[in-house]
Amino acid sequence: xxxxxxxxxxxxxxxxxxxxxxxxxxxxxxxxxxxxxxxxxxxxxxxxxxxxxxxxxxxxxxxxxxxxxxxxxxxxxxxxxxxxxxxxxxxxxxxxxxxxxxxxxxxxxxxxxxxxxxxxxxxxxxxxxxxxxxxxxxxxxxxxxxxxxxxxxxxxxxxxxxxxxxxxxxxxxxxxxxxxxxxxxxxxxxxxxxxxxxxxxxxxxxxxxxxxxxxxxxxxxxxxxxxxxxxxxxxxxxxxxxxxxxxxxxxxxxxxxxxxxxxxxxxxxxxxxxxxxxxxxxxxxxxxxxxxxxxxxxxxxxxxxxxxxxxxxxxxxxxxxxxxxxxxxxxxxxxxxxxxxxxxxxxxxxxxxxxx
Ligand SMILES: NC(=O)C1=CN([C@@H]2O[C@H](COP(=O)(O)OP(=O)(O)OC[C@H]3O[C@@H](n4cnc5c(N)ncnc54)[C@H](OP(=O)(O)O)[C@@H]3O)[C@@H](O)[C@H]2O)C=CC1
Ligand SMILES: CCCCCCC/C=C/C=O
Numbered sequence: 001x002x003x004x005x006x007x008x009x010x011x012x013x014x015x016x017x018x019x020x021x022x023x024x025x026x027x028x029x030x031x032x033x034x035x036x037x038x039x040x041x042x043x044x045x046x047x048x049x050x051x052x053x054x055x056x057x058x059x060x061x062x063x064x065x066x067x068x069x070x071x072x073x074x075x076x077x078x079x080x081x082x083x084x085x086x087x088x089x090x091x092x093x094x095x096x097x098x099x100x101x102x103x104x105x106x107x108x109x110x111x112x113x114x115x116x117x118x119x120x121x122x123x124x125x126x127x128x129x130x131x132x133x134x135x136x137x138x139x140x141x142x143x144x145x146x147x148x149x150x151x152x153x154x155x156x157x158x159x160x161x162x163x164x165x166x167x168x169x170x171x172x173x174x175x176x177x178x179x180x181x182x183x184x185x186x187x188x189x190x191x192x193x194x195x196x197x198x199x200x201x202x203x204x205x206x207x208x209x210x211x212x213x214x215x216x217x218x219x220x221x222x223x224x225x226x227x228x229x230x231x232x233x234x235x236x237x238x239x240x241x242x243x244x245x246x247x248x249x250x251x252x253x254x255x256x257x258x259x260x261x262x263x264x265x266x267x268x269x270x271x272x273x274x275x276x277x278x279x280x281x282x283x284x285x286x287x288x289x290x291x292x293x294x295x296x297x298x299x300x301x302x303x304x305x306x307x308x309x310x311x312x313x314x315x316x317x318x319x320x321x322x323x324x325x326x327x328x329x330x331x332x333x334x335x336x337x338x339x340x341x342x343x344x345x346x347x348x349x350x351x352x353x354x355x356x
Contacts, residue, residue: 001113003127004313009226013153014290017158017311019328026272028055029055029065029100029119029122029160029241030049030053030054030055030056030058030122030252031051031053031054031055031056031066031120031121031122031123032051032053032120032121032122032333032334033051033052033053033090033118033119033120033340034049034050034051034090034091034120034327034336034337035049035050035051035052035088035089035090035121036048036049036081036085036086036089036090037050037086037087037088037089038055038059038087038090038213038272039082039085040078040081040082040339041080041276042274043274043341043344044337044340044341044344045341046337046338048337049091050335051334053074055284056122056123056124056139057096057124057237057339058265059103060103061103061128062103062104062127062331063103063104063124063125063126063127063208064099064101064102064103064107064124064125064126064127064130064251065099065100065101065102065122065123065124066098066099066100066113066115066117066122066123066124066125066130066232067097067098067100067121067122067160067356068097068114068117068120068122068123068333068356069096069097069098069143069144069354069355069356070095070096070120070143070144070147070354070355070356071088071094071095071119071147071333071336071353071356072094072095072147072148072152072351072353072354073093073094073336073339073340073342073343073352073353073354074093074153074181074343074352075268075273075308075343075344076343077091077092077093077270077340078270078273078274079273080092081262082153083163084306085188089119089121089241090118091118091336092116092118092119093117093118093119093311094114094115094116094117094119094148094152095114095115095212095262096112096113096114096115096133096143096144096146096147096149097112097113097115097117097123097330098110098111098112099111099113102120104126104127104306105126106127107130111132112133112143113130113131113133114130114131114132114133114151114319115129115130115131115148115256116129119228119336121243122328126329129178129211131205133146134146134308134312134315135263136315136319137315138319139251141319143319144327144329144351144353145325145348145351146356147316147351147353148181148316148325148327148351149181149185149314149318149323149325149348149351150185150311150315150318151183151306151311152300153180153182153312153351154183154185154203154310154311154314155241155307155314156182156185156263156300156312157182157183157185157186157189157223157265157304157316158185158189158310158313159298159310160182160186160243160265160266160267160298160300160304161163161173161186161189161190161191161193161241161243161302162189163303164263164296164298165241165265165267166264167190167193167195167240167241168193168195168240168261169193169194169195170194170195170196170242171195171196171236171240172196172197172198172235172239172240172241173186173187173190173196173198173237173239173240173241173243173270174198174199174231174239174241174242174243174254174258174259175187175197175200175242175243175245176188176199176200176201176243176244176245176246176250177200177201177245177246177268177270178199178200178201178206178210178215178218178226179199179201179202179206179209179231179349179350180201180245180348180350180351181184181348181350181351181352182245182267182268182352183199183201183243184209184210184213184324184326185215185314185348186243186321187199187210187214187215188213188214188317188322188323188324189317190241191214191341192317192322192323193210193287195240195241196216196217196235197215197216197217198215198216198217198218198234198235198239199215199217199218200218200220200221200230200246200250201219201220201261201268202220202221202222202346203219203222203346204220204221204223205349206220206346206349207219207220208220209247209326209349211341213324217234217235219234224235226255227249227250227253227254228253228256229232231254231315232257232341233258235257237259238257238258238259238262239254239257239262240255240258240259240261240262240263241256241262241263241264241265242262242263242265243257243267243268244264244265244266244267244269245268245269245270246267246268246269246270246271247268247270247271247272248269248271248272248279248281249271250271251269251281252281252284253287254284254285255284255287255293258287258291258293259291260291261290261291261292261293262293262294263293263294263296264293264296265296265298266295266297267298270343270344273344274344283345284299304307313330325350325351326349326350326351327350327351327352327353328342328347328348328349328352328353329353329355330332330352330353330354330355331343331348331354331355332354332355332356335354336354339353339354340352341353
């Protein structure tokens with residue numbers, strides 16, 4: 001038997017082998033997967049990825065066969081591929097998958113789970129890292145939301161805002177990439193928490209969307225004459241909290257408009273992920289020292305010991321209509337590269353999802 005743990009994705013998932021299995025296997029399942037053919041150089045290109053087709057072995061005791069239904073494409077995959085993947089590895093990622101067959105008594109065929117299976121249509125798991133949808137998941141709520149607002153991006157917003165920023169009612173919160181998976185949840189949780197919310201995003205349609213979900217102020221950073229002025233106009237008194245998804249120039253400008261004792265959550269730096277040469281930035285020490293700011297980076301998985309509590313809260317807000325979600329759905333597994341590349345062109349409104 002050719003098998004192994006997929007170290008690349010850090011998961012207990014049987015690796016897809018790039019050749020056929022012995023003829024003794026009765027029910028062969030053909031799996032498709034996207035592999036990193038060539039490390040990205042600048043903006044990812046479809047030709048950097050390769051679609052491979054393989055056949056999975058029969059299940060051993062304790063194993064499950066899963067079929068992806070919805071897959072997530074996320075900006076983190078770009079820096080992750082650079083740092084942690086080698087050419088030929090299957091792209092890292094999560095999906096909502098259906099259990100097709102189970103030889104694991106803890107799971108029943110037909111159940112939907114969130115898995116870290118990478119960009120694959122089918123895969124085999126020992127069940128260790130599979131997550132059931134939170135209890136009380138309404139039939140009417142698309143299961144894909146478990147990859148967005150009630151999933152990793154929602155958790156990012158929840159912990160970043162409540163635990164790192166520690167927002168208080170009456171404060172003013174700034175978030176960029178505000179119409180995306182994380183940003184749209186940040187703004188809405190901040191509103192639930194009694195804050196004033198300002199969002200920056202890359203199109204007028206997205207600005208209108210942000211207003212429709214309760215943002216107090218929103219602007220299109222691509223068309224404003226001056227970012228500094230746009231930030232000042234949206235909140236003349238400055239910002240208590242800045243949830244930074246973008247980095248780069250935006251952050252360099254925004255840091256100067258923080259209030260005394262402001263908090264900055266460094267969640268991501270999507271504007272920098274495709275850089276081919278290191279950028280020279282502004283020096284941040286002056287505003288940090290003289291306004292006594294706190295600036296903290298965080299990775300959501302560090303908070304996963306509390307994910308049950310947070311997913312419950314996020315689902316409750318969604319069900320109550322306090323937390324709206326939007327999905328940008330790309331149809332077809334073969335279009336995963338296109339959906340991924342689209343993230344860096346601002347094509348998505350809300351969570352970018354691929355439906356197999
Ligand atoms: N620290 C953590 O644990 C986690 C961090 N993250 C980070 O959060 C951020 C948002 O992720 P997510 O919500 O999933 O993604 P989004 O759904 O927000 O999609 C990415 C968006 O980023 C914006 N964008 C793309 N390129 C640029 C650019 N050059 N300059 C400015 N904006 C750009 C685009 O929106 P627009 O049209 O507005 O430009 C695009 O739609 C990312 O930085 C990501 O890495 C995400 C999850 C966990
Ligand atoms: C369960 C999926 C793990 C996602 C981790 C995301 C960390 C993000 C970092 C920056 O974008």
